Amino acid sequence: MGIPSELRHYWAQKTLANQNLNHNGYDINNRRSLLIASPAEEQKILQARLCTQEGVRAGVKAAVITCVATAVPTLTAVRVIPWAKANLNYTAQALIISAASIAAYFITVDKTILECARRNAHYNKRD
Secondary structure, X not given: OOOOHHHHHXXXXXXXXXXXXOOOOXXXXXXXXXXXXXXXXXXXXXXHHHHHHHHHHHHHHHXXXXXXXXXXXXXXXXXXXXXXXXXXXXXXHHHHHHHHHHHHHXXXXXXXXXXXXXXXXXXXXXX
């Protein structure tokens, strides 16, 4: 069977066009493009990416710390407390630990990105 020649040509052109995009998604070889970012917009895009990366880093750190902080008491309780030993199977233990870690990750990422956005905000002040 194979791919019809028109589709193959179209796919090859799309693949080649995607390789010519710079880090902002603009075509670097197309001089007639209507979407040209100003230096201020480029700076805003860069700051947004840096804020996102900073938030993810802080979120992962918080998730790891929370994972350890919830795993130790949960696993200790399952061995020591009779109610926990009878009612918390492996799935429940994993759910307790992962729910706390996921919550810590998203809360920390949100707070970090908002703080970074406030730090980078430039308000037009009238003199």
